[in-house]
Structure formats: structure tokens, C-alpha cells
Amino acid sequence: MLKLESKQVNFYYGSSPALKDINLEMESNTVTALIGPSGCGKSTYLRLFNRMNDLIDNTKLTGEVLIDGIDIYKKGINVDTLRKMTGMVFQKPNPFPKSIFENVAYGLRVNGITDKQFIEERVETTIKQVVLWDEVKDKLKKSAFELSGGQQQRLCIARALAIQPSVILMDEPTSALDPISTSKVEELIHELKSKYTIVIVTHNMQQAARVSDHTAFFYLGELVEVGTTKKIFTNPTQEKTQNYITGRFG
Amino acid sequence: MNPFFKKFSEKFIEGLLMISGTVTSLTVVLIVFFLFKEGISVFNKKAVEEGYVIAVNKSNKVNSISPEDIKNIFDQKITSWKDLGGKDSIILFRLEDISTYFTDEQIGENFERLPACISRVVDSIPQIFAFFPEKYMDKNFKGKEIEAGKISFNTFFGGKEWFPTAQPAAQLGAKPLILGTLWVSLGAILLALPLGLAAAIYMSEIAKDKVRRVMKPLIELLAGIPSVVYGFFGLVVIVPAIQKLFNLPVGETGLAGSIILGIMALPTIITISEDAMRNTPRSMKEASLALGASKWQTICRVVIPHSISGITAAAILGIGRAIGETMAVLMVTGNAAVIPHSILEPMRTIPATIAAELGEAPNGGVHYKALFALGCILFVMTLVINLTVEFITGSKKYKKH
Numbered sequence A: 001m002l003k004l005e006s007k008q009v010n011f012y013y014g015s016s017p018a019l020k021d022i023n024l025e026m027e028s029n030t031v032t033a034l035i036g037p038s039g040c041g042k043s044t045y046l047r048l049f050n051r052m053n054d055l056i057d058n059t060k061l062t063g064e065v066l067i068d069g070i071d072i073y074k075k076g077i078n079v080d081t082l083r084k085m086t087g088m089v090f091q092k093p094n095p096f097p098k099s100i101f102e103n104v105a106y107g108l109r110v111n112g113i114t115d116k117q118f119i120e121e122r123v124e125t126t127i128k129q130v131v132l133w134d135e136v137k138d139k140l141k142k143s144a145f146e147l148s149g150g151q152q153q154r155l156c157i158a159r160a161l162a163i164q165p166s167v168i169l170m171d172e173p174t175s176a177l178d179p180i181s182t183s184k185v186e187e188l189i190h191e192l193k194s195k196y197t198i199v200i201v202t203h204n205m206q207q208a209a210r211v212s213d214h215t216a217f218f219y220l221g222e223l224v225e226v227g228t229t230k231k232i233f234t235n236p237t238q239e240k241t242q243n244y245i246t247g248r249f250g
Numbered sequence B: 001m002n003p004f005f006k007k008f009s010e011k012f013i014e015g016l017l018m019i020s021g022t023v024t025s026l027t028v029v030l031i032v033f034f035l036f037k038e039g040i041s042v043f044n045k046k047a048v049e050e051g052y053v054i055a056v057n058k059s060n061k062v063n064s065i066s067p068e069d070i071k072n073i074f075d076q077k078i079t080s081w082k083d084l085g086g087k088d089s090i091i092l093f094r095l096e097d098i099s100t101y102f103t104d105e106q107i108g109e110n111f112e113r114l115p116a117c118i119s120r121v122v123d124s125i126p127q128i129f130a131f132f133p134e135k136y137m138d139k140n141f142k143g144k145e146i147e148a149g150k151i152s153f154n155t156f157f158g159g160k161e162w163f164p165t166a167q168p169a170a171q172l173g174a175k176p177l178i179l180g181t182l183w184v185s186l187g188a189i190l191l192a193l194p195l196g197l198a199a200a201i202y203m204s205e206i207a208k209d210k211v212r213r214v215m216k217p218l219i220e221l222l223a224g225i226p227s228v229v230y231g232f233f234g235l236v237v238i239v240p241a242i243q244k245l246f247n248l249p250v251g252e253t254g255l256a257g258s259i260i261l262g263i264m265a266l267p268t269i270i271t272i273s274e275d276a277m278r279n280t281p282r283s284m285k286e287a288s289l290a291l292g293a294s295k296w297q298t299i300c301r302v303v304i305p306h307s308i309s310g311i312t313a314a315a316i317l318g319i320g321r322a323i324g325e326t327m328a329v330l331m332v333t334g335n336a337a338v339i340p341h342s343i344l345e346p347m348r349t350i351p352a353t354i355a356a357e358l359g360e361a362p363n364g365g366v367h368y369k370a371l372f373a374l375g376c377i378l379f380v381m382t383l384v385i386n387l388t389v390e391f392i393t394g395s396k397k398y399k400k401h
């Protein structure tokens, strides 16, 4: 089933274009990797799906961005509700200055849930989901800053999962992590795939190859090539893609 | 460059830096030392005017009288020795009263027999309370000289009256001034904190960049306006407005001072707390929004908790500014040295008192020293505030690592 889709999307910061005519479709319960050299517009594209770019002044969007076939930029769309459907994980772990428990409970609380027992259960299941429970179950009341970088990032994933989105957007989620933490997050992505649609931006080719079903290669704001990960990495049609994945530029 | 010369110049600059560092620290220490030396010496002083003595009849059991009681005797609020542990009512004797006891001839043309006359008066009237210049003290004085009590810690901090030029004993109760300072500063911070925080939130989280670029320099400019100008503004605009609004006999009140000080503390509060809020990592705010939180929820639950130590520091530095401010307060608070009961009464703050009175206090006298003691109190107040800031910002650093 088609989950995420962009049609003829152009995006401008001021007058300079950051995305040009992007047409891309992503199926439910798949992992799509966005790759490409720095500044090519991967983050910009990713942030279209939870309207994070709205926060930046002086931007312009043309074309359509659809989730479940609905244009999320059309009039009457409630941005807060939209954002509840799409969890986001950022490049650097960015827990709130709150306790471990409150970090995960945050999304529930801001969405008006007050049932204490419900919150406790949801926090526990989500922390278990990201395989962090054994490490933090005794210090849920402690500050989230006391966790290691890798633990913090898994906590941030739990935070995003707690409100049960259907889409998870990840912007270089492992670039600040050590190899062991990275492989834990990658395992997690594998498991989450059965329930969520995942889009992940990464600079790590091996990672893209390991975790994704489809890969899209961006270059200077254009979508150069998209296809199954296997095809992109073994038999790309475009020369630029070939050069990039073999490390000849980027 | 010649390596020897390079090394030499480096050493030279290092030396210069060290010297200037030492000199600054020494200056600070010196100022504090000087302030406290002068201030504390007020407690060695007698409140009675210098060069005067107080004497009573030998049969009187009273041996010492506090400055407050001396004043009360002169004001005839105390009219009986019973209040002081003696008996019978007091007969007050001042130098000019001598003519009721002796003729000019008996005193002598050049007052040569005046000391003897005073001695006789004091000797003959058991209930007498005599106050006269020391130079007219007879060599074999038949009365009993009273030890005028030294100014004590208790009377200084607890005394309800500040009347340093009172005759014959200066009334040095700092309580009305301390309270005045606290009231005015507290009022100022209660006004400035909500306003300043609102402005800071607006500037850091809501305003467009263009608006912010105009607002920020304007607010910083507010910090550069001389305080006399604020005082004028207060006198011309705020004081009459308060008088009208609350229907008061005078508009010069603690409230006027609080408003002016509040305005003066605003730039500090706004710029520091705004800086703290802008320091909230963008990704943290985005994470909150990405979870479906509204802008306000993000501000209340993420931005403010993240910058709470900066906000606290801003508030405390704002109070610090308010407590130490002199000129503007002097101009609008009415300067009545009485214990305030409401913010709508005239009040007098410590800095205003020092500024207004230091010029007329005789160098080295009780009044002069008392003003230094007030300075010490002010110093301690601001020190406590600064240490609090240090503590708060310090503990934050500890938490982050």
C-alpha cells in the first residue's frame, strides 16, 4: 500500500531551490534510505513529511506531499495532528531536560493524555520496544542526560514511538553513535519495519545497504535515481549513482 | 622575529596581565576593607553629639541611658526616672536654662564661673538630667556623668527611626531603610519579571527575525539611559499618575520607585533570559513539535525548563540592579525614613540615603560612619545575590556534564 508520496515537489529557501521536481513513492512497512552528498536536500525532503520546514521563514513549496493519499499541505490540515502520525528521530540524540520516564511520556502528555496507568504502561512497552528497558528500569526518574549517547538515541526513538505514529522519519540517526550502538539501532529499524513506514537519511552506504528496502539517491536537489536497494547498490542505471556509491565523490 | 625578543615580549605581556589582574583584585579587597572598617566603627561611637556630656545627680541610680531614651527625654516622651529604673520625674536642664538658676553676674562676664554654677545645679536637684558642653565641666564636678550608651547592633538594625541629625542623640535605626530597600526592590522585580519574561519569550520564540533585530538593540539601549533620566521620567509621568490613580496626598511612593526600577531592570532580565532561551537547541524544540506539541506547549515544557537557570540568573541580576540603584529612586520615592506599611507610602532606600546624606554628614562623625555601615549592609545584600547567581549557574554546569 502506498504510504508516502511526493508529486512534482519543488522547495525553495528564499529564492534558492533546494528540491527540484521530486517524484517519489514509498510503500507501507518498508524502509527507504535517502542518500546523497552533503547539501543535496535529503533533510529538506525528509522534513516535508512532518511539515518541519514550516518553522523556517521564507520558504516556498510547490507540488504535492501525500500521506495515505492525503495532501498534507492543503488547507484545513491540522499540523499538530499530522505530526502525531509521524515520529522523527534526529541526527544527534536530543532528549528533553527531564527524567527518562518523562521524556517518553512527553508526547502523550502534550496530546492531552492524563491517565496515569495508561501512560506508565505505554512508557514501559515503548522502552522495551527499543530494547532499553533493562538498562534504565531502575532509574526512570533520573535525568535523561545521564544516559550514554547510544542510550539517549534509543530513548529518543522510544519517545517518537510512544505516540504510535505510522511513519518514522530518521535523519542520520546513528551518525553520533559508536559501532555497537549503531548496530543496535539498525536491528531496531529491522524490527520496527513490520509496524511502521520508515524513511532514513544516511551517509553510511553500508548502513543504507543493511537496513533499507529501497534507496533514493539525491544530487543537487534532484532525485537522480530510486529503486530497490539491491539494484541501486549492484546495478545502478545512472553513472552519478555509480560514482557516489563507489565513493568516487561525495 | 628574533626568538629572544619574542620570548621576552611574551614574558613582558604575561607580566603586564598579571599586574593588572593583581591590581584589580587588590582594589576590590581594599574597597571592601575600607568600607567595613569605616562601617563597623560606628558601633564604637556614642550617639551623643561630640563635645557634650550628660550628667545627673549623684543620688540617681541610673548609670547609662540609650540614645533612644536620651532623645525621648528631650522630646518629653519620657518624663520620669521610673521608666529608666530610678524614681521621681525628670527635670531637664540645658545650658540655656542656667539663667533661671543664676544671674549673669554670678556666671561672670566671660562665663568664667559657669562650670561651678552647673556643678551646683546638678548637685542640688536630685531629679536633674543635664546636657551641656564638655568644656563647661567643672574640675571637681559634684554630679555624676552618664555613660551615653554606644550604638549597639540591636539599635542599629532594629531601631525604628532614622534621624541622624537629631539633637542631642542621633537616631540610627536602619530598619526603615532596609525595609524600604527591600519593598522597592521586591515591587520592582514583581513588575519586571513577568513583563521581562514575556518579552524574552516573544523575542526568542515568536517574533520574526526582522522584528527581533529591531527590538533587541532598542532594549539594549534602554540599559544605557542614565538613571537621572529615568528619575525625571518617573517624576513627571509616573508620580502624578500614581497620585491620581490611588487618590493619594503625594505620588512619591515606593510604588513609583518600584515601577522605575522595574523598567530599569527590564533590559537585564530580557537580554539574559532571552539569550538563555535561544540557547535551547533547535533540535530539542523540533523534537517537541514533531511529537505534536503546540508552540506554547513547547515553550512551557521544553524551552523554559531548559533555560530555567539562565532565567533565574536574569531575575537575580535584575534585583541586584534594582537594589543598588540610587538616583532614580531618590527622585521618586519620597524618601521618608519610616517603616513602610504599604507600597503606596513614601519610602527611603539605602543607596538613596547614602547619596542624599553623605554630603552633609561631618567627616568621621557618627552620622558619617553610620552611612558607611549602611553601605556595608548594601554590600552584603548584593553579595548574597551574586553568590546565589554563582551557585545557580554553577550547579547547572555540574548537571550538564
Ligand SMILES: Nc1ncnc2c1ncn2[C@@H]1O[C@H](COP(=O)(O)OP(=O)(O)OP(=O)(O)O)[C@@H](O)[C@H]1O
Pocket: A013, A018, A036, A037, A038, A039, A040, A041, A042, A043, A044, A045, A056
Ligand atoms: N534553514 C535553511 N535556510 C536556508 N537554506 C537552507 C536551510 N537549510 C538547508 N538549506 C539549504 O538547502 C540545501 C539542502 O540542505 P539539506 O539540509 O536538506 O541538505 P542535506 O542533504 O540534508 O545535507 P547533509 O547531508 O549535510 O545533512 C543546502 O544547500 C542548504 O544550504
Ligand SMILES: [Mg+2]
Pocket: A042, A043, A044, A171
Ligand atoms: Mg541533513
